[in-house]
Amino acid sequence: MKKCKIYFADLTHTARGISVPTFPLGTSLTASYTKKELGSEVDVTLFKFPEALHEAILDSPPDILCLSSYSWCFELGYKLGSLAKNRNPGMILVFGGPNFPIEETEKTSFLQRYNAIDFFIELEGELGLVGLINHLLDHSLDSGCLRASGKILNNLNYVWEGKLFNGPPVRVSDPNIIPSPYLEGLMDEFFEYPISPMIETVRGCPFQCTFCADGIDIKSSIRKFDLARIEEEMVYIAKRCKKSDELIITDLNFGMYQQDVETAKSLANTMQKYNWPIHLSAAAGKNKPDRLIEIASILDGAWIIGSAMESSDTDVLKAIKRGNISKKAFNKVLEHGNNSSPYAQTYTEIILAIPKDSKETHFNSIRYGMKHEAKIIRMFQAILLLGTEMATQKTRDEHELETQYRVIPGSAGLYKFFDEKIPITEIEEIIVGNSTMSFEDYLDCRLMNLIVESFYNNAMFEEIYAFLYEMDILPLDIFVYLKDHPKIYPPKIKQIMDDFIVSNKKNLFKTRKELEDFALNEKTIKKFIDAEIGINEILVGKSSLYSQFESMVELLITSVSGYLRENDKMSACTQHYLNELGRFTVFRKKEFFNTDDETKETFDFDFKAIGQLGFKVSPSQLDMFSKKVVIRFYNDEWQKHHIKQVMGVYSMTPSGLGRAIQRSNLKKFWRQFDQFDK
Known part of the structure; x- marks a missing residue:
């Protein structure tokens, strides 16, 4: 047969x-x-x-x-x-x-x-x-x-x-009846490509968020894969994965169940034996902060932990049927995460323009994350996904959702199928306004998102912010000053900021048909392929800013100085320290992909001692750290290998570099430094 x-x-x-x-x-x-x-x-x-x-x-x-x-x-x-x-x-x-x-x-x-x-x-x-x-x-x-x-x-x-x-929807009651595609050999060929392996350990989600396809009732019950199978998959993958340092666990709430602790222990053993993975990506569950902390400790900095909040505003959360963990629990998770290892980072997540969101509530949500010292604040656009409650006509009408269409960045191409050239794009519908947010406010929030993503996330300037925290100043205060004073921007930074707003506008279309009529031809598709249009504005903006890293530092120091002067908190010593700290940051963090770069520079402060304090020094303490030193900046061999692996996954295009910066733990990229007395 x-x-x-x-x-x-x-x-x-x-x-x-x-x-x-x-x-x-x-x-x-x-x-x-x-x-x-x-x-x-x-x-x-x-x-x-x-x-x-x-x-x-x-x-x-x-x-x-x-x-x-x-x-x-x-x-x-x-x-x-x-x-x-x-x-x-x-x-x-x-x-x-x-x-x-x-x-x-x-x-x-x-x-x-x-x-x-x-x-x-x-x-x-x-x-x-x-x-x-x-x-x-x-x-x-x-x-x-x-x-x-x-x-x-x-x-x-x-x-x-x-x-x-x-027909009626049904689910697999015991996922262990599904053979592992890894152990069956179905995935073997994909180890030849610079892509990241994914595994699933738990299916289902008990929450009902309206923006998520897994928020429907039938997905609420939890089904777990056996630990023995998970362990076998990890070892199988670790033995074969040579082109990516990342493992992705696709569970919707990793860290919320007791089995996740055992999974973390197995993963830690795999990491110790095979030196893989270097980085774990997994969405953290929100109802078991002590368990998250336990797992983060087991994984010793490989997993960036945190808690998605989407918004800190109670009316917004009610509108999207979401509940967040308490402030106390939120702070506990972030505090532990930030101190669990030298490479540790923490995150929270916010979605822009969801029902009941406004410019004020969006800024307040960013402030909330910074107040609790989340080191990464991921800010997402609100996408109306098919299969979600938020995409239904009822929700659209109730909250007066204003939407536009765009080509999903990176998801357009000209393909030759069956001797025919075919232009193809993937299109998504995003919210750009609602009953409490105008389109102009949406654009202003997007600009702030670029500033936070570029100047705050991934420990980019954490040494400067540690100094500000000692003065009870949040980074957002500086960012508002920076956003509202475009005249202080260096010329290339000004151009990047202006281009960002222009790109946000020109990549949006009122209707799907209007976008299809514009995009689906060979000439336009080539513009998408060449990244002339249809870019991920945040990632390209972030990458473009990073390419002007010294100007970024100059702008940030100027903004901090201006804010401090406006609030009568500036002194000559503080200004000198900020200037020196800016120089230190430049030599340690510019062009992280240039791993062969090694430099020596003279500074007027004991940055080794300050670094041992996590850069948490106040203006009144600066005199005790005043000292002539020489610092050597370099990457060790482990860093060189890891950075090469990461850059093999992401291209050196603006969007590729932006994605590498966004998705990687950059603390593992920053140059080491040795200090000597002058």
């Missing part, structure tokens, strides 16, 4: 490098389960890159093509899938993933618009897809025959003669 050939693909755009540099975990889990359940009846192959999938379809078309539906890859998958189906009419096209509406009328419209899709698997893919394939095999792989029957199957959505057929 001929095997049913099934291709699984979780595609990434590649026109500007690998847009999503991660292993295809979700699709691989579905493929692994399909292979287990259907055994000798199927032949399963996994893909990530569109070029490889295209060649495989040309060479040997599948009976069933299964593609993932995420906002950053859906159009790419649909275009390739629909073209393949046109050439091979008997091929069955199946999509699955979170990028799918939750209301029935919108589901119907979606499937009618993308009418090459035979079936859409909603929520978890494993059970729904295997059930579908079994029925297709019963119908001799005739999708039309199955759809004409009106059969209702779990998790399955399809349209036949204008009518939607959608």
Whole structure:
């Protein structure tokens, strides 16, 4: 009997490098389960890159093509899938993933618009897809025959003669029935690429945030993978992963469950034995601060811990159905995280322009994070994702959401499929205003987001802020001064700031159709590929500012000095210390990717002693640290290797460098220094 050939693909755009540099975990889990359940009846192959999938379809078309539906890859998958189906009419096209509406009328419209899709698997893919394939095999792989029957199957959505057929959503009760795609060898080929492996240890989320596809009721129960399996996966990956120093745990609330402690212990053992990973990325749970602290201690600086708050305002939180941890717990997590190791950092997260948000509440949320000394404040745009409550018409109307459309940065390209050049873009809808925030306020908040991202995050100028904290001055006070005094900007910094606002405006379109009409042609797509348009404004702005690092330092010192003078807190000694600290920062942190750079400089303060205090000195203490010293700045061999690994994942383009700065723990990049008496 001929095997049913099934291709699984979780595609990434590649026109500007690998847009999503991660292993295809979700699709691989579905493929692994399909292979287990259907055994000798199927032949399963996994893909990530569109070029490889295209060649495989040309060479040997599948009976069933299964593609993932995420906002950053859906159009790419649909275009390739629909073209393949046109050439091979008997091929069955199946999509699955979170990028799918939750209301029935919108589901119907979606499937009618993308009418090459035979079936859409909603929520978890494993059970729904295997059930579908079994029925297709019963119908001799005739999708039309199955759809004409009106059969209702779990998790399955399809349209036949204008009518939607959608089965009840179900979840895997025990995820351990899904074989590990790593241990099954399905992922082996991806270790050859500079992408980061991902694992899942827990499924589900007990919270109901309206902006998240996992906030729906059916996702609320928690299902856990066995620890023994997790340990095996970690070791398997660590032995093979040579091109990325990062492991991603995709759990929605890592650190909230007791098993997470055991997972952390296993990971720590793996790190000790294989010197991998160097960095763990995982979203921290919010209800167990003591457990987060325990896990952070076990991982010894490899995991940047914190707590996402989205907003510190109670009305905003009520509008998005979110509750945050208490101020006491928040402070406890951040305080421990900041002191757990020399490389430790902490974070919080804020979303701009969500329902009830305003310029005032957004700035207050930033202030709240800084007051508790979160070292990284991640500020996100509010994206209306399909499959979320916030994207429903009810929420849009209730909160007067003003939205515009943009091409997802890095997710556009000109692809040659079946001898035809095809321009493809992924488009997202973002909130740029609401009943309490105007578009002008949105732009002002975006400018502040650039300033915070560039001048605050990732320990960029923590030595300066440690000095300010000793005077009860928050960095945000300086940033407001900086934002409101553009005349003090060095010329190149002024140009970058102006370009940032212009880019924010010109990359937005009122309607999806208007954007499609503009973007979907070869000439315009090449502009996206060349990053002339459609950039990630924050990342490119941050990268551009970092390229002018000495001017950044000059602007920051000027802003601090101006603020201190306005508030009668400036002295000659303080000014001299700030100038010297600025110079120290330049030599330690400029051009971090230039690891061969080694310099010696003379300074007027004992920065070794000040550094041992975490740079927490007050103006009244400066005289005791006044001392002529020579400092040698350099990268050690471990740093050189780690920086090379990171830069291998992210390109040296402005957006690539910006992403490397944003996603890496830069404390591990900053040059070491030795100090000698003058």
